[in-house]
Amino acid sequence: MAVIAAPDPAVTAGAADSDEPAPRLTVIGTGYLGATHAICMAALGFHVLGVDANAGKVARLNSGEVPFFEPGLPELLAKALDSGRLRFTTSFADAAEFGDVHFICVGTPQQPGSDAADLRYVDSAVTELAAHLRRRALVVGKSTVPVGTAARLTELVRRVAPAGRDVEVAWNPEFLREGYAVDDTLRPDRLVFGVSSDWAEKQLRAAFGPVVDQGTPVVVTDLTTAELVKMAANSFLATKISYINAMAEICEATGGDVTRLAEALSYDDRIGGRFLKPGLGFGGGCLPKDIRAFAHRAEELGVGQAVSFLREVDAINKRRRERTVELVAELAGGDLTGVRVAALGAAFKPDSDDIRDAPALDVAAALHRLGAQVTVTDPAATDNARRSHPELAYATDAMSAAEAADVVVLLTEWNEFRLVDPEAMGAVVARKRIVDGRHALDPGQWRAAGWEYRALGRP
Template structure:
């Protein structure tokens, strides 16, 4: 918003985070964001504080961007932070204000928050609450903010709609469409979008199993499907499945809310999407165990990737870390490398071993698992890496490397939804083949 020309104050309850942001430091990895924050903190257009009353007195539009994590022991969203922020903003108003919800919430939340605003705001002031869901992708959030693919405004009046169109004048002028709707529809847009994307991923992963059994290649199949404009190629990459702080949480919250509303078929569909996704993790664990002859005990496993996807250091519900931790619990010596997420991963799973490079993660490995599709991994030299391993076995759980090139370099390569070609290990290579190894090489 500062880049769009507005004066902005960010509020957080964590003094350390506010101090870091005030100095131009970003507490997470997001390409392009550090430069923007440093630039606008220096210009004075952007500042940060822990004083909500100060920020509320300063601003005309108040965005609520707090988290809605899952409740403990339930798939339902925890709305405590959203409700507290709404109540505090309303109570702190010193002049008429527009409160804009951006957090991902269950449908029906906005109506309850409007009651909170009415009860908490000063009687002589006008406080309006609307919903403007965010559609930011981690790793591409800056571009998604400055050039969004759509702007959704829910529950607006003519006055609040005019204000929001003024705020978003720059992207609107460049052609971004604006969807004006009621409050419940706006609340459903984000979770429905995430549920649909999750369904695409689980669909192609279900078809991947068919491909394996039929001897087909799911990657080529997805390319063919993607040429259909009604389907599109995005989110049709078969593999380890989705994770992160949005898709798993959002489909479970929508499933819970659908059950509350009596939408049984929607809840059942989302249940299947979730189960297919989680089963992919076990599939990769089983592949790793098979590649090591039936047990990973005391086997060294190199894991490439910790973040739930590339271009982020987010490891929330990361399939990669889930697989790595599961193999560690089975007695494997797991060595993890990620270009950006090693620090956040180490804080969440300190018992794993972390490497500083691809080479270090692969050295002496009995099997290598590629679990996050960073470009660095895809561009690695299979010939040079083969010499570092004890056994040149690659499980490409993201189907992202050139499998033929790796096989030509002497690797046994397997993926999800593809049928690996027989591997012939180079003569004279320092490789001790067991019966299980030979079965793996020719399956």
């Protein structure tokens, strides 16, 4: 996919206020969010220090290796390292000495056995950094957190930092889409600054100077509202996806066609067509855990009823996985024992190697548990999938996976799978039966090639 190049750093960093030098930035946490943010900020011309407790990850990044799949990011990392504007360390003391603005980009996974967000990594990162802050600085949260976290961290920083009240906390939620993260960082559709002072706002505007200067809308608000923005956005998107999948359930019961239904709805500009795509549903490291954490936090605050619908949004999403397994079983005659299934896709979405809460792997594993012989292929996520599910078989490409298959099931809509020739695949399978879990294929084309085609919500 095409990635828009970064602006020329010679004319970007510090352009928002030429009378003052550009702030030096640190990025705490070098996972997907942190590494992307650090690399892109260096590409924009800032001097950036990335920090992570994992020495192996730091070494890989310093050597020019991005430890996950994201189009365009390896090239930007190489340029940023060569420029001397970017390096990575395990030292929080170095970070505190180096940086003026410190971005907190660590993970907030779901707590084991609970829907609540696990904030131990956020708390640890902020505590370790604050212990070394001896001058005025801004600590900026980018991690997705329950509302009220920023206020609690403000008190923590004031208590731990030698600089005390000279250190402020702000919140700047991220809106990255995996596969598009470089473009979303360099040219976001909006910036949200949750601040408690004019100074904090000024620091954030300087830290995003090149992005602000290109006309990006900036929403300046309080800490609480900034925390809520990401949770609210993800909840809305998840609701829209589950809504059309709920309509798919109705279509399956009535004989309707959910794709035509979605098309008709999309022409209403109050509704629109984005995220109104039926299929296997959402997954990944954000939407599932974020809607659960949002509902959990609302219940803690005594307003759980206001977002109780999110529980059903989650349930609808899970049912789509179960229904996909049922469709494969129906095509196989009801019993999956010994049935050879080619599973096209492992990542939760195309252009990513992320398998966190991936519907594709969930379906593949469920088919295996029911006795099927499942062979998985994915352009980027095969290694991650193999580590997570060694019980499954793996192939290097779609044609190899489909060799002698009784049923083919499309689980991640990679372009490589969309472009598979049904005639060519038909020559290698044992039986021409396919379940299109993502509504990514042309039913007419596959049926014309002799395939029995099934999809969620289609007759």
